[in-house]
Amino acid sequence: MRQHTHRRCYHHIEVRPESIGRVLGIGLRVAGRVAGQHISNSAQTPGGPAVAAPASSPAGDAAVRGRAAGRSAARVPGGLARGIGGFLRPFGRVGGILWLEVSGVFFLIFVPVFVWRGMWPARASYLHGPDHMKFLVYVGLALFFLYLGVSSFWRAHKKSAAGS
Numbered sequence: 001m002r003q004h005t006h007r008r009c010y011h012h013i014e015v016r017p018e019s020i021g022r023v024l025g026i027g028l029r030v031a032g033r034v035a036g037q038h039i040s041n042s043a044q045t046p047g048g049p050a051v052a053a054p055a056s057s058p059a060g061d062a063a064v065r066g067r068a069a070g071r072s073a074a075r076v077p078g079g080l081a082r083g084i085g086g087f088l089r090p091f092g093r094v095g096g097i098l099w100l101e102v103s104g105v106f107f108l109i110f111v112p113v114f115v116w117r118g119m120w121p122a123r124a125s126y127l128h129g130p131d132h133m134k135f136l137v138y139v140g141l142a143l144f145f146l147y148l149g150v151s152s153f154w155r156a157h158k159k160s161a162a163g164s
Contacts, residue, residue: 093159096159097160100152100155100156100159101152101153101156103152104149104153104156106149107145107146107148108145108146108149108150110141110142110145114142115138118142119135119138119139119142122134122135122138
């Protein structure tokens with residue numbers, strides 16, 4: 001039976017992770033340049049001639065066009081992010097207040113469950129008795145969830161008062 005002496009994983013064929021990252025980085029830069037060129041080509045007026053550049057070597061023109069396309073490609077995601085951020089900013093404050101109120105209701109739902117299902121049946125042995133520890137655990141859980149619910153509503157109130 002023949003044994004294989006080589007493996008196909010990148011760390012076994014002596015390809016360092018740094019070189020994989022370098023390859024991916026170069027690929028991203030090239031893709032950005034291509035996207036920039038497409039954006040700059042679509043930004044030109046349709047049917048109109050492109051602006052003529054001064055005569056120079058073809059390699060120099062390609063480098064200048066590549067840099068310009070890279071700059072325009074770099075501006076597009078930033079502008080898009082600013083636009084989306086500006087659109088969503090008013091909803092963020094209201095969404096945060098609503099999130100605090102919904103989580104407050106969620107926490108307060110558990111308080112009657114702990115009181116009714118745990119504390120009430122064990123109320124006879126709240127000081128001494130077989131269910132003393134069970135009673136104390138349910139009291140602790142009810143108080144903890146009551147604190148979480150009330151503090152959530154309090155924070156929502158403070159947040160809405162600060163915005164007014």
